Amino acid sequence: MDGLFLTFEGPDGAGKTTVMNAIVDQISEKLGDKLLVTREPGGNKISEQIRNIILDRDNTEMDARTEALLYSAARRQHLVETIIPALEDGKLVLCDRYVDSSVAYQGSGREIGMEQVYEMNRFATEDRLPDATIYFDIPVEVGLDRIQANRPAGDVDRLDVETKAFHERVHDGYLKVASQNKDRFKIVDATQPLAKVESDTLAIIRQIAQNYFKG
Known part of the structure; x- marks a missing residue:
């Protein structure tokens, strides 16, 4: 594959x-057309249909392993139908979340096992x-405060009603994944002003994907 695959990760509110x-x-x-977002x-x-099932607030009875399986099923379809063809076409692929999210949210947050997920x-x-x-890192309390301040009225999904303890486990899970993948993870301090x-982030992308910005 000639393309480049970059993912964006972070806890809620990052x-x-x-x-x-x-x-x-x-x-x-x-x-x-060399960019896929x-x-x-x-x-x-x-x-997207699987996404709607996962995030539907009416599905509060969903089992944690069912949730993890649905995420991986959506990911499989996304990979083979969207990401791989773009990489084979030489595109720069920017993806909002990927495997690391499942490891942090379901593996650590839901406590079903990071290695298993x-x-x-x-x-x-x-x-x-x-x-x-x-990876956009931010303290849990700061992230949750941002969500409360910026969320449109009535715009609440199933993951938005989780406890602070859940989000703390997610954050801890992300830090563990980052420590195990130091070469792959590029950490950005998300508490900085947005412009910074x-x-x-742009500097990181330009460095990693410099061939796309030549000329």
């Missing part, structure tokens, strides 16, 4: 999606990991 969208606005004209769960018709996703992805992962977070 601002990764906001930053990713801002970066895309800055680089999309330069990269044109996508997200998980989702990214194509089948995976990772192995499930190894099967789903056939060991396909990103070339680099940009954006500039730090």
Whole structure:
């Protein structure tokens, strides 16, 4: 594969999606059709349908392992239908969440085992990991305060009603994954002003994907 696969990760309230969208606005004209921007769960018709099931607030009875399996199923479809074809076409792929999210949220947050969730996703992805992962780190309380301050009225999904303890386990899970993948993880301090977070992130992308910005 000639393309480059970069993922954006972070706990709730880290601002990764906001930053990713801002970066895309800055680089999309330069990269044109050599850029693919996508997200998980989702990214194509089948995976988006699975996303709706996962996040539906009415599905509060969903078992933790069922949730993990649904994430990995959506990921598999996303990978084979969307990501791999883009990489084979030489594109720079920016993806909002990937395997590390499942390991942190389901493995650590839901306490069903980080290694078990990772192995499930190894099967789903056939060991396909990103070339680099940009991780936006933020203390749990700061992230949750941001969510409360910025969420539109009535815009609440199933994961938004989790306890602070759940989010603390997610954060701890992310830090463990980052420590085990130091070469792949590029950590950004998400407590900085937004403009600084954006500039730090763009600098990382330009360094990793410098061939896309030549000329």
